Amino acid sequence: MSWGAMALAGALLWLPLSQAQAEDTITFAGWGGNYQEALSKAVWQPVAKQLGITIKEDNTNGLADVRAQVLANAVQWNVTELTIDGCAQGEAEGLFEPLDFNVVDKSGFDPAGVGKSFIAQNYYSNVIAWNTDKFGKDGPKTWADFWNVEKFPGRRSLRNDPAEVLEQALLADGVAPDKLYPLDLDRAFKSLEKIKPYISVWWSSGAQSAQLLTDGEVDLIGAWNGRVSAAQSQGAKVDFTFNQGILIADCLVIPRGAPNKDLSMKALAAAVSADIEANLPAYIDYGPANAKAYDTGKITPDVAARLNTSPENAKTQVVLHGDWWGQHGAEARERWSAFINE
Numbered sequence: 001m002s003w004g005a006m007a008l009a010g011a012l013l014w015l016p017l018s019q020a021q022a023e024d025t026i027t028f029a030g031w032g033g034n035y036q037e038a039l040s041k042a043v044w045q046p047v048a049k050q051l052g053i054t055i056k057e058d059n060t061n062g063l064a065d066v067r068a069q070v071l072a073n074a075v076q077w078n079v080t081e082l083t084i085d086g087c088a089q090g091e092a093e094g095l096f097e098p099l100d101f102n103v104v105d106k107s108g109f110d111p112a113g114v115g116k117s118f119i120a121q122n123y124y125s126n127v128i129a130w131n132t133d134k135f136g137k138d139g140p141k142t143w144a145d146f147w148n149v150e151k152f153p154g155r156r157s158l159r160n161d162p163a164e165v166l167e168q169a170l171l172a173d174g175v176a177p178d179k180l181y182p183l184d185l186d187r188a189f190k191s192l193e194k195i196k197p198y199i200s201v202w203w204s205s206g207a208q209s210a211q212l213l214t215d216g217e218v219d220l221i222g223a224w225n226g227r228v229s230a231a232q233s234q235g236a237k238v239d240f241t242f243n244q245g246i247l248i249a250d251c252l253v254i255p256r257g258a259p260n261k262d263l264s265m266k267a268l269a270a271a272v273s274a275d276i277e278a279n280l281p282a283y284i285d286y287g288p289a290n291a292k293a294y295d296t297g298k299i300t301p302d303v304a305a306r307l308n309t310s311p312e313n314a315k316t317q318v319v320l321h322g323d324w325w326g327q328h329g330a331e332a333r334e335r336w337s338a339f340i341n342e
Helices: 003-023 033-051 063-071 084-092 143-147 162-172 185-198 206-214 225-233 261-271 291-295 322-341
Strands: 025-030 054-059 079-083 119-131 156-159 199-203 220-224 238-253
Touching (some): 119 143, 119 162, 119 225, 156 185, 162 220, 206 225, 220 225
Parallel strands (some): 156 220
Antiparallel strands (some): 079 238, 119 220
């Protein structure tokens, strides 16, 4: 046999194998860093083993990346993670494949975390935290307390973004948690004007908020619970309450036009199953979105006590409505930009 014939025979033998490998491989895109490393161990590696497939991982910067791939008909990711407002906005733009709820079990999820083409994976909470050297265990327990600068004097910090902060402002102004939506923007910004002079730092990243706590640069802060608990574990003099925390979902989607759609759907379904979601607390203090994860026996009562989505903690919090932010986020952010820069 000639070298050319041998090469051709080799190529023909290799081609079906490579196609099979491609058919059994998907790519997940997440937020990167320690967060993605935790989710890789808790979710994607177990899913790959369960389904007998290869799951590659990439990083995303958010909805704009998905939009660019879809509009260019060059989708590289099979499943990607987005914030709940990005999921709602992308669904409105038709950027995702509809989920097959015969494959994906949504029965354990809060309806606010499920759309036609997205489903929540985990929740983080923006909670009230305080310096224990200043307040001991008796820090503010409500956003009205946080706004009360006479009862709780000190340096304050809030996130430099309207999402979560507008909800906090309305709760501080006396709006009942079950009456928050649709958000009253005029009332929210009027409430924010009251606290603005007392905000020492408007933080823009989770790392920054944790550093403010660790260094003792602020006495009170609205920050993500995972960052607060991490600061606690590293010796920061800080405590927090889940009461009136704002529960924010990260959700999963399949970009429109993604290859291996059926396998992508199976992988997404496995990722949000109760058994897989119950792995999360072993790697990160963000709570499973699937409430049935707490029925698997994997999450002990002691662990559940520190998780934001455990039944006891979830009932004292407010779920951020991604559908509202998907529809009105642009207007809210335009007003926020004017407010923060005035």
